[in-house]
Amino acid sequence: MHWHTPMFLKGVPEFNRRLLRQSEAAMGPASFLLPEDVAIASRNQIGLHARSAEWLRIERGLNREYVDAQGRLVSHVTDETTNRAFWAHYRKVMTAA
Secondary structure, three states, rough: OOOOOOOOOOHHHHHHHHHHHHHHHHHHOOOHHHHHHHHHHHHHHHHOOOOHHHHOOOOHHHHOOOOOOOOOOOOOOOOOOHHHHHHHHHHHHHHHH
């Protein structure tokens, strides 16, 4: 079961009314967000308990990569070469500080 209770702030009744209406629209019985949010939270919880993270591996096309005459890393368009390059650069930038 899921319980949702909006929090109100003292001295701002106009804001509190808007907050209540938004809360009803988002989390009420005919809401726009609740079913999807619960599904996402459930999947996140399953992911947190996972022993391994195969879905995080970005190895597609690793065996097809090669360096061309201009020194560029080349692979097929469906390979994850760009993803690997992005995260390699991210690691370099974030560990440089």
